Amino acid sequence: MRQIVLDTETTGLSAETGDRIIEIGCVELVSRKLTGNNKHFYLNPGRDSHEDALKVHGISNEFLRDKPKFAQVADELLDYLQDAEIIIHNAAFDVGFLNKELELIGRPAFRSFVGSITDTLAMAKEMYPGKRNSLDALCDRLGVDNSGRTLHGALLDAELLADVYINLTRGQDALLIDLSPSDTVAGITTQVDLRQFTLPVLLASDQEHEAHEAVLQQLDKASGGKTLWRLFSAAEAAKPVA
Template sequence: MRQIVLDTETTGLSAEGGDRIIEIGCVELVARKLTGNNRHFYLNPERESHEDALKVHGISNDFLRDKPKFGAVADELMEYLQGAEVIIHNAAFDVAFLNKELELIGRPGFRSVVSQVTDTLAMAKEMYPGKRNSLDALCDRLGVDNSSRTLHGALLDAELLADVYINLTRGQDALLIDVGAHDHIGGITTRVDLTQFTLPVLLASEQESAAHEEVLKQLDKASGGKTLWRLAQPVA
């Protein structure tokens, strides 16, 4: 499966209010491994960033003046994203901005190009309810080194999010084992057939059996002799 981890930086918080994208970072995963086939764009937003946004990303208005506009990179970006699952932290925010940029150049919406959008913020809220689930918080919780992140940057944040996503979903692959670097062909992963193993049967000791029977007696007494295992026993 081809996955793209994507992040944007913007001039402010409102796509509908006229804010624009100034940076896009994309990191490619194939079979849950980084491929190095990434994309990174700085964009001229044709407006200045809000002061609060500048404090977040540190990308000056002067730096962006000679950068391409979104329309100049749209073909390359959409072709790169075509058919992929796109992974975004707080996806509603980035997708709203991408949709607005596409609308401004008369292109179909973002979701018409990709196979699906996965929101790691929604995943994290489900896994860690009531906790902070910002990218920095998840890096700390999952042991992802974010020491180089002093300001927000789209490519760096996409790289960190890729590592966070792999850690968030690691349990899903618990029964999958890679065939190894020398035998790995075309990103194929081998599923272990557990039927080939004979598992040992460990019997309870006399002491353990007696303790178990005592627990059953206590439960039977508490229920007035109506426990299912007693009722199901054949009459001698």
């Protein structure tokens, strides 16, 4: 499965009032692994960035003067993105700007070129209700090194988001060992029968129970009292003892 993690930088916050894209960064994942087949464009937006936007991305108006217009890179970008799953943090923002750029050159909406769009901000809000879910906050929470991010940059942010996405969606895959052909000897893969091991049962401490209850209370508040874990626990408790 081919996935592209995408990020943009813009002259401001509103595509509808004339703000434009000045940078696009794309990072390719195939089977959840970085391939190095990335794309990066700086673009001449035909207007200056707002002062507040300059403080965020630090890309000067002078630097962008000799860069290509969006129309000049559109075909290369769309060919690269064709039919892939596109992963974006706060997708509505970036897709809104991409739609406007495409509209200005007479092209169909962004979604018509790609397979699907996944919004990692929506994913994070569902997984961590009531918490900060900015890219920096998720990097801190998931152990992704963002120490080099002093300013926003589309390619750097896409690279960080790729790591964040892999961590957000890891689940049980983290417990599996991925053996490639180079990890085998003469084509033989060693398998371990786990039935020979006796695993101890570690019960949660009182402090861990309290922490778990605090998380459930947060979920109760966010879901309006519809936390699935509580419903499941109640159903299990109601079952007759055999």
